[in-house]
Amino acid sequence: MKYLAAFLFVALVSCGTPETPKAYVTSQKGGISVIDIESKQVINDIDIQSSGPRGIGISQDGKYLITANKGDANLSIIDRVSGKLVSHVEVGKNPEFVRVFGDLVFVSTEPASSGKPPAQNDHAAKDDDDDDDDDKTPAQIAVVDIKSGKKLREIEGGPETEGIEFNKDGTQIIVTNEADNTVTIHDLQSGELLKTFDVKPYGDRPRGIKMSPNGNIFVSTLEHSDNFVVLDQEYNHLQTVDTGKNPYGVAFDATGDRLFVASSKSKLLEVFETEGFTKLKDIPLEGKRCWHFSFTPNNDELLLACGRSDELIVVDTNSLEVTGSIPVSGIPWGVVTYPKSIGSLDDVR
Structure with missing residues (x-):
């Protein structure tokens, strides 16, 4: 049945029928689930012909x-339309976070990571799905050309690189x-390394990183200290803001007036106004991790992978x-949409 649905979808698109908005979700024990945003139904599953997908x-x-x-x-x-595999590109051990910029893909890899779950160490322990080796071997950000399917180069990050962002004019890459x-x-x-911002005076374990729509500020979540830092355009500290436990995913809304933070251990989606980062609301979540x-392409809803x-x-925004x-099996990890919209893994530049 799913193959018939996929065939009909391709046929409709090729005939010029307007495409309804879709969400694409990676599952660590599966592939990509395709969700019709209007009906809130999984309409197809894409076989990526590889194992353990995370970043998308x-x-x-x-x-x-x-x-x-x-x-x-x-x-x-x-x-995307046919769901067919175009190519596989080797990028390095333990690839995780993906960001697309222009025709290039930037993906963090962790050559030092063993892939073993961390020892549980109270509040400082990471989620049991994550690697936590604390090896100081620098991670590499592989740069891949999408159209040619070739790895072009690597950028050396710090140990255990997690989040990736770009500045407003696209001349710099920022990594946590x-x-x-x-x-x-x-x-x-x-x-070339241009600057290093040390988060230690403000907290522990930088993970998510996001630029405001106007490019004036950056926000990075600090997972193990339950807060986030706000940096200016020159990556100087402006403010530290408390959150729930284990904040990770972060994104501004399209206007830049609100900031959304997923605090997984508190089971909250937290909403802040961005003038002074006063809390607007805690949205309780029953979901785990x-x-x-x-955001959906019309910005009226938000889809959160648990x-x-x-x-x-x-979530109604x-x-x-x-x-x-929406049930999605296999440990869903990341979500993006088409038409493209803002989120913790994507933007509309």
């Missing part, structure tokens, strides 16, 4: 989906490095209330 991105033109596959140390490049508590800023083309999220409850939670849940 979508090309600027919407033609390709890209997943980072931990099990095989590669990327899958998928034709968990194991040495730094945010490092690099020249996008050369990879809710890390990454995306890996340990096998679901996508739906006007009322700031949970309105539903």
